Amino acid sequence: MAELEEMEAQSFREEARAWLKANFPPSLTNAPSIHFVSDRHAAESNADWCLWRQRMAEKRWGVPTWEQRYGGAGLTQAHGKIIGQELAAIGGFNPIRSYGTMMLGPTLLEYGSEEQKREHLPFIATNERRWCQGFSEPGAGSDLASLQTKCIDMGDHWLVSGQKIWTSGADQADWCFALVRTDTSRKQGGISFLLIDMKSEGVEARPIVLISGSTHFCEVFFNDVKVPKGNLVGQVNQGWAIAKRLLQYERDSLSDVKAEITPLAPLAHQYCGTDVMGRIDNPDLRARMVRNAMRHEAYLATVSRLAREAKSGGPGYGVSALKNLWSGIIQDRAELLIELMGANGLGWSGEHYTDAEREATRAWLHSKAFSIYGGSYEIQNNITAKRTLELPA
Amino acid sequence: MLNEEQRMLKDMAAEWVHDRLPVTALRSFYGHDGGGRPDAEGFDPEAWAEMAQMGWAGILVPEAHGGSDFGYRGMGLVLEELGRTLGTSPLLSSGLVAASALRLGGTEAQQARWLPGIADGSAIGTLAAEEGAQHGREDVALAATAAGGGWVLNGVKRPVQDGMAATFAIVTARTGGAPGDRDGITLFLVEGGASGLSREALDQIDARRPAFFRFDNVAVGADAVLGEAGKGADLLDRLFDLAAVGIAAEMLGNACQAFDTTLDYLKTRVQFGAIIGSFQALQHRAAEMFGELQLARSAVEAALDAIDADDTALPALASLAKATVGETLHGISSQMVQLHGGIGMTHEHDAGLYLKRARVAAQCYGSTAWHRERWARLNGY
Numbered sequence: 001m002a003e004l005e006e007m008e009a010q011s012f013r014e015e016a017r018a019w020l021k022a023n024f025p026p027s028l029t030n031a032p033s034i035h036f037v038s039d040r041h042a043a044e045s046n047a048d049w050c051l052w053r054q055r056m057a058e059k060r061w062g063v064p065t066w067e068q069r070y071g072g073a074g075l076t077q078a079h080g081k082i083i084g085q086e087l088a089a090i091g092g093f094n095p096i097r098s099y100g101t102m103m104l105g106p107t108l109l110e111y112g113s114e115e116q117k118r119e120h121l122p123f124i125a126t127n128e129r130r131w132c133q134g135f136s137e138p139g140a141g142s143d144l145a146s147l148q149t150k151c152i153d154m155g156d157h158w159l160v161s162g163q164k165i166w167t168s169g170a171d172q173a174d175w176c177f178a179l180v181r182t183d184t185s186r187k188q189g190g191i192s193f194l195l196i197d198m199k200s201e202g203v204e205a206r207p208i209v210l211i212s213g214s215t216h217f218c219e220v221f222f223n224d225v226k227v228p229k230g231n232l233v234g235q236v237n238q239g240w241a242i243a244k245r246l247l248q249y250e251r252d253s254l255s256d257v258k259a260e261i262t263p264l265a266p267l268a269h270q271y272c273g274t275d276v277m278g279r280i281d282n283p284d285l286r287a288r289m290v291r292n293a294m295r296h297e298a299y300l301a302t303v304s305r306l307a308r309e310a311k312s313g314g315p316g317y318g319v320s321a322l323k324n325l326w327s328g329i330i331q332d333r334a335e336l337l338i339e340l341m342g343a344n345g346l347g348w349s350g351e352h353y354t355d356a357e358r359e360a361t362r363a364w365l366h367s368k369a370f371s372i373y374g375g376s377y378e379i380q381n382n383i384t385a386k387r388t389l390e391l392p393a
Numbered sequence: 394m395l396n397e398e399q400r401m402l403k404d405m406a407a408e409w410v411h412d413r414l415p416v417t418a419l420r421s422f423y424g425h426d427g428g429g430r431p432d433a434e435g436f437d438p439e440a441w442a443e444m445a446q447m448g449w450a451g452i453l454v455p456e457a458h459g460g461s462d463f464g465y466r467g468m469g470l471v472l473e474e475l476g477r478t479l480g481t482s483p484l485l486s487s488g489l490v491a492a493s494a495l496r497l498g499g500t501e502a503q504q505a506r507w508l509p510g511i512a513d514g515s516a517i518g519t520l521a522a523e524e525g526a527q528h529g530r531e532d533v534a535l536a537a538t539a540a541g542g543g544w545v546l547n548g549v550k551r552p553v554q555d556g557m558a559a560t561f562a563i564v565t566a567r568t569g570g571a572p573g574d575r576d577g578i579t580l581f582l583v584e585g586g587a588s589g590l591s592r593e594a595l596d597q598i599d600a601r602r603p604a605f606f607r608f609d610n611v612a613v614g615a616d617a618v619l620g621e622a623g624k625g626a627d628l629l630d631r632l633f634d635l636a637a638v639g640i641a642a643e644m645l646g647n648a649c650q651a652f653d654t655t656l657d658y659l660k661t662r663v664q665f666g667a668i669i670g671s672f673q674a675l676q677h678r679a680a681e682m683f684g685e686l687q688l689a690r691s692a693v694e695a696a697l698d699a700i701d702a703d704d705t706a707l708p709a710l711a712s713l714a715k716a717t718v719g720e721t722l723h724g725i726s727s728q729m730v731q732l733h734g735g736i737g738m739t740h741e742h743d744a745g746l747y748l749k750r751a752r753v754a755a756q757c758y759g760s761t762a763w764h765r766e767r768w769a770r771l772n773g774y
Contacts (some may be wrong), residue, residue: 294717305694386676389676391675
């Protein structure tokens, strides 16, 4: 039996390898695929990306494990894993990957009605319908459950009014999955999970210009927006549980991302020069770079150690502690990169700065978000202290 | 991940160390003035005999010579548990460093002469390779001159870990070149009772009393050379790396216990009508220490596994482990005193013992700064 399965897996692997090789546009090899997830315009203005999306949509391999009636290929997890491995082997990426496949899709599969699944999943499976996540509000950041966007039952529809913020890609999205308040007498227990068509009257998305120049995040205003009754997922006031589950899916999909470690030493040699012993000719900067690089390596060893321990049901995961280590190490690295570039690491635009220099500058500014989003540094420390170390409230 | 046998060893070590070598055992080596007691050896010979009986001294000795050949990860587990209670013994010097030296560089006759004794605890070996205030692997000045088919050694070594109790030492000497040169370093096996070798205990802050060795025309035979004469630098590097990983495992245990003890205090001490562990400033400090401990553990375990896997990246991983745990232990041992407040400043409290041992361990087999610099060079910085 096991042998048969193995033979089947091997033949599927060969089939997948051949199809991917024949269909993945070589121009997209090792492309920064996360960019295509976050920036719809960048994706859709790239002809090869469009071709690749269409081919994968037709093959249904973007969401291989979803049932066929929802746009998937109805394959097992093992098959899905093989596709992913073969794709990675040729430097490829999944053009269907989106907030829809990573977050909303699995949530709808678990909590959605049959009607909602048939209405939305097939369009997520082709990446034709882009979604945004309406969770945070100006007054509900770290304390998300204090959100106040009103959702009133008007009998034949819901009436939504309020403001969301930090909504990634809202200005380019077709639909929004949002947390709204359906009961003001309870905090977590008064939240519902609602699907809102961004073309509805009264919806306005405004991009926010960040310090890095990015306009990816938006403010979204709901001004008495009418939403059909059938767009509420799960039960009324069950939204908090659904949201927590969705954030779990988000974390799972983020953990797939490989942490990269490109040594800064060669760049430092280039920008700072070397002393007679071949060392970076700036002892103070060098010492700080070395410490950061060593912490980075110890961090990567920690990620694989905790993954191994979790697999064998080992001690509890210190996810919050890990996130703070990660954000600190990556932020320090971003600082070191522009510092070693000196005055050339401070350019905003123009030919006098190389692409790499301008990218380093923007990446440094962007990195400041790492200790804010997904639970700030301070919130993560609170969680570690209370849950992992069991310190009193 | 640990296999079943390793898990059993860890549990057994934890239980034995807890019962047999609690912190009070170390305390008994201190005099009233806070210095080391001159009449103590720095470790308990009876406890050491029990450790050998349980097979710990022979974890790295081949089965043919009476050991269990259980691997460095296993040795690391025992050292970590000993580190938790600051338990003292010659396990690292003899069971890890000397056993490794003989395995890596010893002739069959040398192995047969010393390995069975290391395994059953009757022989204690150590590395006598440091001479100055700073770790310097090539800074060997002790001179060995050829004479009558053998060698005559003159010079000093300090500090020699467990040197007072050692039955033999692996001594680095210069048979050519000048201090600082890689060429011309030779390793010798020298018996503790060799004529012309005088030993004095150093009253060090951790009460372990390492030794000052003076070699005054110490004559050894040609068969005392470990490895190749004049070409000992590579073997010495290897031994220092293994020793650094071993002490890093012990330091990990020091750091884990220093943190646990401090965390317990945060959960019980009341001021301003509240348990001080409820204050956010202290909670965040604890959370940060917990994160640093994660990095330290990963680095130490990766290095131990690299030795067992014969990974060529060991030099960099050894330095990563020693430097990472060095920084972590430095911080946590200082915080242990700070967070205990006044009581942490007293000799009666354990915090000071952890602080003192932390600083000694940091200097052993290359300091944090030394290993950072070494890692930097290996990685092209």
